[in-house]
Each structure stands twice: as structure tokens, then as C-alpha cells.
Amino acid sequence: MTSFDSEWSAILVVILAGFLPTEVWRSLAIVAGRRLQEGSEVLQWVRAVATALLAAVVARLIFVPTGMLVEAPLWLRLACVASGLAAFFAVRRSVFAGVLVGEVVLIGGAWMLVP
Amino acid sequence: MSSLAAPHSDRSTAGWFLHGARTSLSVPGLVLLAGYVGYGGLLQAVGFPFFAGLVSTLLIWALPAQLILIGGLATGSGLVATALAVTLSSLRLLPMVVSIAPYLRGTRRNTAVELLCAHFVAMTVWVEGQRLLPKTPVEGRVPFVLGLGTALIGISLIGTGGGFIMAGELPKHLAIGLLLLTPLSFSILMVRGASGITDWVALALGFFTTPFVAGLSGGMDLMLSGLGGGTLAYIVGRMARRRR
Numbered sequence: 001m002t003s004f005d006s007e008w009s010a011i012l013v014v015i016l017a018g019f020l021p022t023e024v025w026r027s028l029a030i031v032a033g034r035r036l037q038e039g040s041e042v043l044q045w046v047r048a049v050a051t052a053l054l055a056a057v058v059a060r061l062i063f064v065p066t067g068m069l070v071e072a073p074l075w076l077r078l079a080c081v082a083s084g085l086a087a088f089f090a091v092r093r094s095v096f097a098g099v100l101v102g103e104v105v106l107i108g109g110a111w112m113l114v115p
Numbered sequence: 116m117s118s119l120a121a122p123h124s125d126r127s128t129a130g131w132f133l134h135g136a137r138t139s140l141s142v143p144g145l146v147l148l149a150g151y152v153g154y155g156g157l158l159q160a161v162g163f164p165f166f167a168g169l170v171s172t173l174l175i176w177a178l179p180a181q182l183i184l185i186g187g188l189a190t191g192s193g194l195v196a197t198a199l200a201v202t203l204s205s206l207r208l209l210p211m212v213v214s215i216a217p218y219l220r221g222t223r224r225n226t227a228v229e230l231l232c233a234h235f236v237a238m239t240v241w242v243e244g245q246r247l248l249p250k251t252p253v254e255g256r257v258p259f260v261l262g263l264g265t266a267l268i269g270i271s272l273i274g275t276g277g278g279f280i281m282a283g284e285l286p287k288h289l290a291i292g293l294l295l296l297t298p299l300s301f302s303i304l305m306v307r308g309a310s311g312i313t314d315w316v317a318l319a320l321g322f323f324t325t326p327f328v329a330g331l332s333g334g335m336d337l338m339l340s341g342l343g344g345g346t347l348a349y350i351v352g353r354m355a356r357r358r359r
Contacts, residue, residue: 010167017194018184019174021202026233029212030219030226041353046210048317048349053207053341054238055305055321057179060336061298063326068287069294080295081302088303095142098303099296106299107292114288 071114072106080106131255135262138247139270143239146300147267148274150178153293155278156285157182161189165279172275176268177237178297180205203337211241218248221257228257235264238301242308313352320344 062077069077084102091097126134151172158168163185175181180201187197212233219232236244240263251259285293302322309315321344328336 007164007166010164011170013188013194014167014171014174014184017188017198018171018180018201021198022175022177022180022205022208023234024202025205025209026212026236027230029209030216030229030233033209033213033216043210043214044313044352045346045349047214048313048352049342049345050207050210050214051305051309051314051317052321052343052345052348053337054179054301055318056325056337056340056344057204057207058298058301058305059322059325059340060329061179061182062295062302064329065294068290071287072291072295077295081299084299084303085306088306093307095146095300095303095307099142099146099300102299102303103292103296106295107288110288110291114291 072110073113076106076109076113079109126255128254128258131251131258132262134255135259135264136266138243138259138263139266141243143243143300143304144267144270146296146304147239148270149293150297150300151271151274152278152281153296154178154181154185155275155280156282156290156293157185157278158275159279159282161185163188165276168279169272169275172271173268175201176234176271177205177208206337207341208236212236215241215244215248218244218251218256219260222254232257232260232264235260235268238304239267240264242304245308311352312355313348316351317345317348320348 062081063074065072065077080102083105084098087101088094088098154172155168158165171181171184175184183200183204184197187200188194215236216229216233219229221228240260243263244260248256248259305318309318321340324340324344325336328339330336
């Protein structure tokens with residue numbers, strides 16, 4: 001972590017390796033996306049790709065965990081998401097209910113399984 | 116998707132900005148706060164400086180990209196490889212901004228304002244925008260997004276700083292719960308936002324192909340699951356539409 005010795009070098013890293021690689025796509029979408037009309041075939045495709053990419057990023061966080069999450073077994077992580085989704089549908093499509101139930105399952109499970 | 120036409124506005128520009136800011140005080144805003152508390156904890160754990168961490172939230176404003184940046188640097192992936200991984204991960208923002216851009220054009224074309232609005236587009240603004248912008252009058256859409264985005268980034272900065280400060284104080288089981296909060300809430304929000312066969316196939320392929328491609332390096336896993344899965348979902352949806 002030698003590049004993090006100072007705030008300024010870390011901010012430079014954030015700009016070069018984080019901000020620019022992200023903002024380029026947002027800007028490109030505005031500049032190049034102008035000719036696209038809502039409901040067009042190209043938009044349907046980019047929307048599908050956006051959805052699948054996001055699902056993949058989320059799945060990565062669940063299947064390939066980082067930090068403390070490694071200590072919770074995969075089946076418990078999946079049970080957490082499954083119970084959260086079940087609660088979301090059961091309680092009038094409430095996001096809050098889904099998140100709450102999923103977290104209770106995960107933290108409760110971790111309490112019993114992880115020393 | 117619904118039409119661009121919408122009812123006439125009964126709010127001023129400032130009124131729509133405040134309405135957008137108020138909209139941030141919701142479950143997605145709370146979930147974002149919690150997700151950034153987890154991110155702040157990670158920053159502290161890997162020894163990233165405090166203010167640079169806050170700058171990352173303000174400027175990158177996409178939690179998956181931020182996680183890849185910090186995770187990559189912390190595990191010694193090197194600056195160039197990490198920047199490439201962030202570039203590939205943030206590609207998902209291109210179609211997201213493209214699909215929401217027709218709502219960000221306002222009544223008069225202004226590229227600077229459009230670019231500012233685009234900066235706010237990440238998971239939460241995209242999902243809430245897809246849901247609320249079709250119902251918002253044309254003249255209210257830009258101030259609504261600016262208000263919503265500004266407030267959400269403010270909430271996220273509080274989360275990043277708060278998480279950084281309280282990291283290490285949290286018991287292990289709660290720390291586990293905090294780290295899975297982001298994927299859990301994103302899963303639920305994506306399911307809520309899904310409509311039509313294309314969305315469902317894209318969600319399923321993106322999610323369930325990930326464990327099989329997770330070993331691939333250089334962002335190839337995201338390309339296969341995201342680009343491949345999304346394209347396949349588009350083809351399936353197109354075939355279903357043709358049959359009707």
C-alpha cells in the first residue's frame with residue numbers, strides 16, 4: 001500500500017484509476033447516445049446488457065466474497081439473498097422487509113456458525 | 116417502457132430539486148447509506164486515507180467500481196490492471212446512462228447539464244429514475260435528478276466517513292451482515308425493477324453464470340456474464356416479441 005502514504009497521492013490514484021475510467025462511459029453515453037430513441041432495438045440491447053452486467057457484479061460480491069464475508073459459508077450467503085427475495089414478494093413487494101429478513105437470516109446464521 | 120409524454124408541471128424548478136432531494140430519504144437511500152458504511156469500513160481496513168476515500172465516493176459514485184478500485188489496490192493488482200478492471204466494470208454505466216438520457220434532455224439541450232446529470236447515474240438513481248421519471252413532467256426531470264443525485268451523494272459521503280470512523284468497533288457478525296448488505300439490497304432492487312422477459316433472462320444469466328466464470332482474469336468474467344448474457348437475453352426477448 002505504498003501509494004497511499006499521503007492523501008494527495010491517494011486522491012491522484014482515485015482520479016486516474018477510478019474517476020476517469022468510470023466517467024468516460026457516462027460522458028460517452030451522453031455524447032454518442034443522443035441519436036438513440038427510446039424503445040429502439042439498440043436501447044433494448046444496451047438495457048439488457050446493463051441488467052446482466054449489474055447482476056454479474058452483484059453475484060460476484062456474493063460468490064467471491066471479500067474480507068470478513070469469507071467466514072460466512074456460501075450456502076448461508078445464498079440463503080440470505082433467497083430469504084430476502086421471498087420476504088420482498090411476501091410483504092407487498094417491500095424492499096425494506098426483504099433487506100431486514102435477509103440480514104436477520106445472515107447475522108443469525110453467522111452467530112450460530114462462525115465462532 | 117412508457118412514453119416520454121407526461122402531465123403538466125405544478126412545481127417550480129427549485130420545487131422539483133427539493134422534491135428530488137426528498138425522494139432520497141427512502142429505503143434505497145437508507146440501503147445506499149448502509150452500503151457506503153460498509154465501504155468506509157473497508158477503506159479503514161486496508162489503510163486508505165480518509166479524505167481520498169471521501170473523494171472516491173464523490174467522483175466515482177459507483178459502489179462496484181469503488182470496491183474493485185480499493186480491492187485491486189489493496190491486493191497489489193497494480194495501478195494499470197486496477198484501472199482496466201474499473202473501466203470494464205463501469206462499462207455497465209454506458210447503457211444505463213443511454214437508456215435514461217432521453218429523460219435528462221429537459222426542454223432545451225444543454226450538454227454541460229446533461230453531463231452533470233449523467234455523473235449522478237449509478238444503480239440507485241437509475242432504478243429510481245426508471246420508476247419515477249416517466250411520471251415526472253418534462254421540465255421537472257432535470258432538477259429532480261439533480262436534487263436526487265446531490266442528496267444521495269451527500270448521504271453516501273456521510274456513510275463513507277461514518278463507516279471509516281466506526282470500523283473496527285463493529286462485532287464480527289455485524290461486520291459480515293454489513294458486507295453482504297450491498298449485494299442483498301441490489302438483488303432485491305433489481306428484481307423489483309425487472310419487467311418483461313428480457314429483464315428476467317438478463318438477470319438470471321448475469322447472476323447464475325458468474326460462479327462459472329469467476330476464475331477468469333482481466334475482467335473477462337464480466338464480459339461473458341454481462342455482455343454475453345445480456346445479448347442472449349436481448350435475443351430471447353426479441354424472439355418472444357416476434358412470436359406475438
